[in-house]
Amino acid sequence: MHRHDGHDACWTDAGDMLARAEATCRERGLQFTPLRREVLEAVAGSGKAQGAYDIAERLSAPGKRVAPVSVYRALDFLMEQGLVHRIASRNAFIPCAHEHAPGEGVIFLICRSCGAVDEASSADVEGGLGRTLERAGFTPTRSILEVEGDCGLCRGQGGAP
């Protein structure tokens, strides 16, 4: 399981992630274009989940506007490649913190104080969910599990920094 080691060092190194993204795309014969790289950097640049419009604003500069629609396209691509996750309860995006086994479920732990999003996984939860779905006669294709609360660091500090 992935654990916080500090509010600003929550994610794996940005360099690692970019290298992994590049490798993944090359391997699959897909283009890791400058825009896609910048969007991934922007998503990873903050410890928090980023909205598409936040990303667009962050990438825009006087004389170089990045439209939200471009950001959405890049995000769609990055999500398809499993490099970025979408947080449905926030309409926001986070970089994928690690490689997932194919089909492995992810649990998002969203801190309501500092806004950081941690990823966890649990065979325990998955097993229980699988059994529950089977009992219900339901064949899953995708599942979303998001938990809001207080991360250990924030609780220790008694609130947001």
Added chain:
Amino acid sequence: MHRHDGHDACWTDAGDMLARAEATCRERGLQFTPLRREVLEAVAGSGKAQGAYDIAERLSAPGKRVAPVSVYRALDFLMEQGLVHRIASRNAFIPCAHEHAPGEGVIFLICRSCGAVDEASSADVEGGLGRTLERAGFTPTRSILEVEGDCGLCRGQGGAP
């Protein structure tokens, strides 16, 4: 656990639900106003999850417009009372199909063919999730668990009706 017994009879009787809503509000000293009743009926009237704007449109008639903002307020109230659930992955709302034990987690099973949303709960999943969160040092306040897939009926029929 709640089970489908047909595409059009998925929910508990609308009458039951309205009676329950009325009782809940009376018991808590809250008003079950005509608007709130209509919104609850509209949410329950279709087997599918309804968007707020769909509900507004459905409640509007020539000469009597119901604005989305009013629907949102009614939905907020109904959600606070636990009479309606929000499906984060769809930005849509469904009636609560049964009484939940306080603090009990709910699993939403969303059929991608027929759009019906079933509710399930599982002590198994909750236990596993609780242990996982504890290991992560995370204190939960709210959790969302939504599974998309094919319900038994649709899979049996090989698709949407």
Added chain:
DNA sequence: GCGGGTTTGTTACAGTGTATCACCGCCAGC
């Protein structure tokens, strides 16, 4: 009746996401 709280109506607006078309760059094939 009056004051105060709650509910609803109305308008305006912010935020989120998609459709559509045009343009560019690249590369295979002639």
Added chain:
DNA sequence: GCTGGCGGTGATACACTGTAACAAACCCGC
């Protein structure tokens, strides 16, 4: 070299989702 296709990007417009702010109506106890 030219051309035609294809994926990526830019740009505009638009639909959908949700909230803020204020006014009017309503209800209830005094």
